[in-house]
Structure formats: C-alpha cells, structure tokens
Amino acid sequence: MWGALKHMPDERKGINVASVLAVRGLTIGMPDSPPIVDKVDLDLRPGCITCLVGESGSGKSLTALSLMRLLPPGIGLQADMLELDGEDLRELDDARMNVIRGDRMAMVFQEPMTALNPVMTVGEQITEALRVHKGMDQASADIAALDMFRQVQIPAAETRLNAYPHQLSGGMRQRVMIAIALVCRPSVLIADEPTTALDVTIQSQILRLIDALRVELGMAVLLITHNLSLVAEIADEVVVMYAGRIVERAPRDALFGDPMHPYTLALFAAMPRADGRGHPLATIGGQVPSHGERLSGCRFAARCPFAEARCMETYPTLREIRQGHWISCWRAPLEDHVS
C-alpha cells in the first residue's frame, strides 16, 4: 500500500448515520503519482439508489471496484473510513473479503458475457453462490435459484437454469447476472453501467427491476452511469465526479432542479432535448486533465467559462450550499457571482 498521502480531517462525519456502506476520503492511486480518485465520500443507505455520474476518466469505475476491493494489481486505496455495517473493510485479508463479496456486497458489470463463466450453465453459477456463501445443499440451492430467476422475470425460468450464457440474449444474460448478484440478499449492490450495452426497451425493464428489488430487499444500490436521463429516472441521490473528484453531490430533485456546478450544467447543456432541435448541442471545450497532471486548483477550471484566478490556484473544498447539497465550486451559485 502507499501511505504518503495526507488527508483532510473529516468535517462531515455523522451526516448520514444510517448508511450501510460509509466511505470517507477514499483515495485511489499508484505509488509516487498523483491520485486517480481523490478524497471521495459516499453514503449508501438501505433501499436507496445512489447514482455515480461521470464521463470516461472520471474515476467512477475504479471507485466501484475499490469498494469491492477488486482494484487491478499495482493500484492501491486509502480511506479515512470504509465501513460495511460498521465493519472496517480497509484491512480485511482476501479470505475475509471473499466471504463478503457476493454475499453482503455484490457487483453487476456492463458486459455480462465476460463476467459469466461460459462453460458452466447459469443454474450452476447461481447455485454455486448459495452453496459457497450460505452453505446450502444442492436441492435447496436449486429451489432458491429458481425463485430468484422468477423474481428477476426470466421467462421459462426452469428451462433457462440449464442454459449456457451463450444461449441467452444480452438482456437475459444481464438478468442472470442480477439474479446471481442478488441471490444471497446482499445489503449493497454495485452496478457498473449495467444497461449501457442493452436496448432501451431492455434497459427500461432492468431499471424497473432494480427499482423494485431495492425496495423489496431493502438493499443499498450504487449505480454507475454516464446517462443523465437514466439518473433522473431512478436515483435518490446523485454524485457527480470529474477527473477523480466529487464536484457535486445532491438528492436527485435538487441536482436536476437546482444544479450548481458548471460541469453539471455543461453536461445538461450537451443533452439533445425536445426544444433544442435545429440548434447545435453545447460542447465542453478542452480535455479532461490527464492523471499525471498535478493541479492545485479546481480540476474543471481550464474548461470552465466562469473560472477566475482563485479557481486555478486553490481547490474549492466541498461545501454544503443547501441542505444535503454539496458543491465544489467557488463561483456557485452562478447568478450571485456572474454579472
């Protein structure tokens, strides 16, 4: 592990006591280089969907992997707090982490074909989870698996249990992935772009499924996506990341009703909308800073039309601008600062 990083004292402790997964100051990186993900706080609450939004390079997928302690070799994490139901995940060894993964925390990936084992039937894969984590015998695991397949609305569930992944459509494979993830009734589900590769019709079905199951099972969901419309549909809380840092964090209606950060606004402006036909879409000039760049100021400053000298020099620490609405910007709200 790499221990050279200093952390800011956590001044926000205790804002969300009821969270099942509490993350403070999560920092991910390689030794002797600037962090890729920098001081991220997350609170996943039972029955709630938190959407982590950002474009390629924002660090959202690495954040998800790090919570499962599945970071690629050579990349390490540090955190002031990383607790699942009060249990500190930071120092757990692989054996203990294997017990938690798939049981109390589960993950669904964008491409189910790479996450499923091609030489095992999907039935074998889902019962394996139950036998390993719950110590069930094959017969009771079979019953529980069938029940789960029905719950995620796989038609002809009994026959489908004997199918191999390649015999299923993309939407059906993603349902199988979700069934495997949920069969042990985890308290946290992490879904990384679970519908990006699917048709909108299937996407809509999968989202409604996740929406219904999180209530039924009372699980906390972290949904990683770059699709803001999808966020508007399903999120309870939204965390917007840019270049490895949280720039805005708010309840869904506050983010869409009272958006604050210039980056969030720029994303909204880039969306094709009903009344924007015939107009060019707004683009964001410039590039996401590369991981090697050491920036002392706001990471969005170089692309921000509102940036002033202090934005380039000093990083705007997250501050609570309205209740529960956190923002990392010196210039927000814009109407008070921009003439």
Next chain:
Amino acid sequence: MTHLLVVDGLSKTYTSGGGLFSRLKTARVVSNVSFKLARGDVFALVGESGSGKTTIGRMLLGLIDPDAGSIRFDDIDVLALDAAGLRRLRRRVQIIFQDPFGSLDPRVTVGQAIAEPIILHGLRPAGEVQARVSELLALVGLETAHAERYPHEFSGGQRQRIAIARALAVEPELIVCDEPVSALDLSIQAQVINLLTELRAKLGVSYVFISHDMAVVRHIATHIGVLYGGRLVETGPSETVLGDPRHPYTRMLLAATPSPVPGSMRSREPVIGEPPSPFDDSAHCWFASRCSHRTSVCMEGEPLLRQVDPSLRLAACHHAETLPTATPFDDGEDRMTAAYRLRLDILRKARSPDIPQQTSSGSAHG
C-alpha cells in the same frame, strides 16, 4: 422529386440447421422494406437489436446481398453492379461504425489511413494528398500534427472523428452511420452530432442514421423508419412520427427512453415481452403479443404499411387511426425548474458567441 436513394421491397433471409439432426429453419431478418431519401436529408433507422437495421445499412453499400428487392442510388441499380461498379459506388457512399477502434488499422498512422482512399480512387495528384489530409483533419476539428499519430493515441471521440474524416476523404454524397455516437460520452457525443449536422449543411451530405437512441434521432433526423422484426412498422417525417406516433411499438420505444425530467419513469407504461423470433413465419401482427391495444383482428392478418392520416407518415397497425393520443416524449427545458433554466442560460451566455442561445431558455428571466 428525384431521390438520392430509393430502397424498394428489400428482404433478406438466412437459413440454419437442415443437417442430420435439425430441421431447416428460415430466419427472416429483413422483410419487404422500402424507403426513399432525398438529397441532404437524414433518414434514421431505429429499432431494437435484431430489428434488421444494421443488415439494411450493409446492404446499402453492397456488403450484403438481399434476397429480393432493389436499391437505387442516384438511379444506379446497386445490386446489378460488378466489382468495379461497387468500387465506384463506394466513392459516393461511405459507412462509419459504432466502434472506431475496430474500423481503424492500429499499425497505420491516421494520416495514412485518411490518405489511402484518396490515393486509391485517384482523387488528388500525389503532391496534393498531404494537403488534402490536413484539410480533412481540420474539417473534423483535428490538427495537421495528428496525422503522424496512431489510432491508440486518441480518445474515443477523436477516433470517431478520424473515422468520419476518412469517410469524407472520397467526398461521398451519402454516409451510412451505424450507431456512430452510442459508445461516446455525452460531451463527445454532442461534438460528433454537431459535426455531422455541420457537414450536412456545408457539403450537402445525406445520412442513413442507424440508432436506438430516440433523443439523438429526434435531434438529427428529418425522416424516421421504425423497424420491428425486420419490418418497417412506421415511417415518415421525424416530427410527425415522434410527435404523434401511430404504431404502438414506436410508442413503446419512446416510453422506454429515459427522460431527463426527474421521476417520469414510474408514470409511463412499462415495456413488456421480448422482440419476435425471426423464425416465426405466421401471418399476424408481430407486435401483437406485446401490445396493449391488440384485438382479434391483430392475430388474423399481418397489417401492411399504409397511410393512416393526411400526413406523409405510414404505419402498419390495424388500429392506427383509433389509438388514443400518445403521451408526448416531452423533455424540453421548459419542463425544468426556473433555477435550472436560469443557470443554463448563464452558461450559454458565458460561452457565446460560439454557442447560440436557445430561444426556449429565455423565459427563465421572466
């Protein structure tokens, strides 16, 4: 009006099985598809995977041969062309794919990749090729220096622009775009859509735009063809089809499209069922099993594409005229809060003059 592209009765089937242990099965992938594209227009083909949209796109370039039907490009019978004729056709019709990384040779510099079609078709004397490459790179917003680099040195959005520059190298009149922006981030997607729109205005390029994203299609298309199970179920001017869809499947696609207006998902009709099997050859409406408006007539005969109102739109639904008014796919900024519109307005003003104001957001000051 003479059309640049006239597609008539296009069909494609594949057979599988027929060996020792299985019965010969016929899959109808594309079934009797007809549409026309006027010069400068954008015809969007939308539908789920397996709807036949990609197969149609490839048939337009002569990459796949249909079993029946005709394709006429500028009055040339595409299906009758020999190898030399096809080569000449591909000077005028180009294609760009969803994954630009898969369509660019990783061992060839960007400059060489763009120069290749220019040299192959003898479009410029040898001495002028480099200048033309720079010109094309500038057209898609890249720099001359980028010509020396390899595809892996670019981001996804830049690679898609390189693929567009390469397609433009032959000065095509028609570009088939197969999901050109679906793999891109929102801000990059906006750049590529703006670029395609600009090229249409500047060079008069026409597009067949294959996509499953209704919000993108609404932004770019002048005409739309909705495909279901290889058949066109609704087609017409894009504002008519999206503004008042008369086929239940078009409505389902719109209802499934997430909207940036918070919390609207639960109020919309859920998507039910699965796309039809291409092996199904019974004569009934293929959408009936997923349709909340079906009656016995839907199971008796396959509805044909027909005129259902005084507009130019056609729909293949027995009940097209009597469907209730559809919930509009309305995600306009006027549905957002005053604070949202005010701040987006401040952003647009700060970026002007390069970003024009949207008229609708002006009301935020009221």
